[in-house]
Amino acid sequence: MTEEEAPPLTLRELFWRRFRRHKMALFGLATLFLLVIYSVGGTLFFTEAYANRTDTAMRLQPPSHEHPFGTDTVGRDILARTIYGGQISLLIGLTAMLVEVVIGVTVGALAGYYGRWLDSLLMRFTEAMLNIPQLFLLLVMAKFFGGRVPNITLFGRTFSGSVVVIVLIIGATSWMYLARIVRAEFLSIKENEYILAARATGTPTGQIIFQHILPNAIAPIVVSATLSVANAITLEAYISFLGLGVQPPTATWGNMLEGAYNYIETAPWLWIFPGTLIVLTVLSINFVGDGLRDALDPRSLAR
Amino acid sequence: MAPLLDVRDLTVRFYTLDGVVHAVNGISYTLNEGETLGIVGESGCGKSVSVLALMRLIPEPPGKIEAGQALYRGEDLLQLTEEQMEQVRGKEIAMVFQDPMTAFNPVLTIGRQIAETLVTHMGMSWKEAYGRAAELLTMVGIPQAAERCKDYPHQFSGGMRQRAMLAMALACNPSILIADEPTTALDVTIQAQIIDLVKRLRDQLGMSVIWITHDLGIIAGLAERVLVMYAGFIVEKGRVDDIYGDPRHPYTLALLRSLPRVDRSIGDRLVTIGGLPPDLLRLPEGCPFAPRCAFVQERCRYERPSLRPVGPEHEIACWVDV
Numbered sequence: 001m002t003e004e005e006a007p008p009l010t011l012r013e014l015f016w017r018r019f020r021r022h023k024m025a026l027f028g029l030a031t032l033f034l035l036v037i038y039s040v041g042g043t044l045f046f047t048e049a050y051a052n053r054t055d056t057a058m059r060l061q062p063p064s065h066e067h068p069f070g071t072d073t074v075g076r077d078i079l080a081r082t083i084y085g086g087q088i089s090l091l092i093g094l095t096a097m098l099v100e101v102v103i104g105v106t107v108g109a110l111a112g113y114y115g116r117w118l119d120s121l122l123m124r125f126t127e128a129m130l131n132i133p134q135l136f137l138l139l140v141m142a143k144f145f146g147g148r149v150p151n152i153t154l155f156g157r158t159f160s161g162s163v164v165v166i167v168l169i170i171g172a173t174s175w176m177y178l179a180r181i182v183r184a185e186f187l188s189i190k191e192n193e194y195i196l197a198a199r200a201t202g203t204p205t206g207q208i209i210f211q212h213i214l215p216n217a218i219a220p221i222v223v224s225a226t227l228s229v230a231n232a233i234t235l236e237a238y239i240s241f242l243g244l245g246v247q248p249p250t251a252t253w254g255n256m257l258e259g260a261y262n263y264i265e266t267a268p269w270l271w272i273f274p275g276t277l278i279v280l281t282v283l284s285i286n287f288v289g290d291g292l293r294d295a296l297d298p299r300s301l302a303r
Numbered sequence: 304m305a306p307l308l309d310v311r312d313l314t315v316r317f318y319t320l321d322g323v324v325h326a327v328n329g330i331s332y333t334l335n336e337g338e339t340l341g342i343v344g345e346s347g348c349g350k351s352v353s354v355l356a357l358m359r360l361i362p363e364p365p366g367k368i369e370a371g372q373a374l375y376r377g378e379d380l381l382q383l384t385e386e387q388m389e390q391v392r393g394k395e396i397a398m399v400f401q402d403p404m405t406a407f408n409p410v411l412t413i414g415r416q417i418a419e420t421l422v423t424h425m426g427m428s429w430k431e432a433y434g435r436a437a438e439l440l441t442m443v444g445i446p447q448a449a450e451r452c453k454d455y456p457h458q459f460s461g462g463m464r465q466r467a468m469l470a471m472a473l474a475c476n477p478s479i480l481i482a483d484e485p486t487t488a489l490d491v492t493i494q495a496q497i498i499d500l501v502k503r504l505r506d507q508l509g510m511s512v513i514w515i516t517h518d519l520g521i522i523a524g525l526a527e528r529v530l531v532m533y534a535g536f537i538v539e540k541g542r543v544d545d546i547y548g549d550p551r552h553p554y555t556l557a558l559l560r561s562l563p564r565v566d567r568s569i570g571d572r573l574v575t576i577g578g579l580p581p582d583l584l585r586l587p588e589g590c591p592f593a594p595r596c597a598f599v600q601e602r603c604r605y606e607r608p609s610l611r612p613v614g615p616e617h618e619i620a621c622w623v624d625v
Contacts, residue, residue: 116364192405193400193402193406194407195408196360196400197400197406198419199360199392200358200393201392201397201398201423201471201474202388202390202391202393202420202423203393203419203420203423205385207419212408216408218410
């Protein structure tokens with residue numbers, strides 16, 4: 001039998017085998033891939049100046065040959081704006097997730113590893129943060145910090161300072177669940193004999209936390225981080241929709257919806273395109289997150 | 304000559320919700336350069352806790368080292384800071400654990416875990432350390448060591464993992480190897496291999512060994528001196544020949560009698576020691592072994608005996624001397 005002669009599967013092959021079985025996750029991954037191509041590749045066809053150019057004579061044009069997705073309330077091309085807006089939305093999702101992971105893992109790891117008063121202190125703080133509704137906190141912080149950060153020029157492009165503000169405040173208000181997950185993982189992993197064995201060979205504490213315990217907790221962190229990308233994109237859309245998020249002319253899928261509610265029936269192309277893109281992105285990320293959970297967690301049922 | 308390790312009056316307690324557990328109660332012993340010391344006793348008698356205390360690996364709280372000194376080359380290990388202790392662990396004193404299945408981190412390769420000690424203590428680069436890790440694995444008898452370095456713990460069998468544990472412990476040429484029941488989780492043939500390996504490496508590298516076990520048979524062929532522990536006390540200590548040939552404490556005698564023997568006829572039942580060890584939450588006022596002792600006297604019940612010499616390098620904590 002050829003099957004018996006095959007070498008044992010590596011961890012990566014095992015992971016891929018389980019992930020592949022999750023059809024929606026594969027669909028999500030493919031869609032995400034296309035969305036990235038769309039928002040990155042689209043820049044080859046339109047310049048950012050074009051995406052931000054207003055032309056009041058051309059306002060609220062329905063989709064046409066010249067403007068396939070139509071134009072918005074000040075005559076900007078919606079297709080070009082969804083492309084550049086997509087970059088910002090995806091960027092915000094990813095960077096806000098990074099902020100969240102850094103804060104959440106640090107707080108959770110310190111609380112879980114050291115325990116005692118540090119654990120009590122950090123966990124009470126975490127619970128206090130959880131008790132404040134996140135949207136309320138986001139809106140207050142967006143209002144408070146908005147406009148205080150100057151614009152940033154990177155790679156020859158100017159980003160509104162509000163992008164940085166949004167990333168930081170989304171990260172700073174959504175790390176709590178991750179911190180709790182990481183703490184719980186640390187509490188159980190640190191009791192393993194191999195941690196005692198690592199300490200018995202004189203391994204410094206920092207190395208034990210980051211190189212011995214953290215890799216054992218990586219599965220739930222990866223899953224949680226993936227889902228939080230979707231969450232960050234939704235939150236950005238929400239506060240930008242309320243006008244407190246990323247400020248024009250920088251486009252995001254969220255702030256493209258701002259003002260569209262006045263034209264829900266009269267100019268549906270204003271919200272259909274960015275709205276669909278948000279929904280597609282968030283759904284795809286959530287599917288991928290589910291697939292990751294099933295593939296990474298050996299205890300999950302969907303094998 | 305001053306001993307390599309001089310433990311004096313070591314006392315460890317655990318402050319639990321149920322009360323204070325008197326895990327180790329003022330034990331003293333010495334370990335000389337190149338010597339092998341056996342610590343025997345039944346489960347829960349403080350063997351492991353006493354050596355973990357030396358390494359300062361007792362979880363604190365609830366544990367607390369209440370009193371005592373542990374002079375290693377004249378320096379009290381119990382007074383060192385955590386940073387100083389990290390320099391001792393693995394480099395000066397290394398440890399091999401009971402269960403090789405759980406003592407390796409499942410997500411790191413064997414080579415990585417051995418190399419880490421070398422990088423931490425010997426200032427090696429990772430590349431050098433991986434090379435040395437392969438040499439160490441070869442030394443403990445693992446074939447194709449360079450290849451096996453890249454394997455994860457689950458790809459090793461139990462015996463091989465215990466060999467790899469030894470390789471990891473010996474990586475920095477420690478002066479003292481503490482082996483905490485390292486063969487208990489292995490089957491008998493593998494046990495014999497590991498014991499032979501430790502003996503060979505001990506002689507080759509000239510280190511001292513503290514071997515903890517509840518299997519008296521292992522100690523006989525391995526150790527030079529033996530401590531017998533009971534309820535956190537040392538009840539008898541002496542040279543291995545004296546302990547086996549001329550046990551003077553009733554507990555040691557009972558332990559030796561309860562060993563299964565090949566020359567006994569098949570129908571005979573194994574001899575046991577009646578009763579249970581005392582609850583370490585409530586130590587009896589007198590000798591902790593008194594309730595189970597065949598030689599018990601009135602005095603044993605209210606007055607605790609301390610160690611007294613009964614021969615050259617031979618001490619017992621007993622009023623009776625059997």
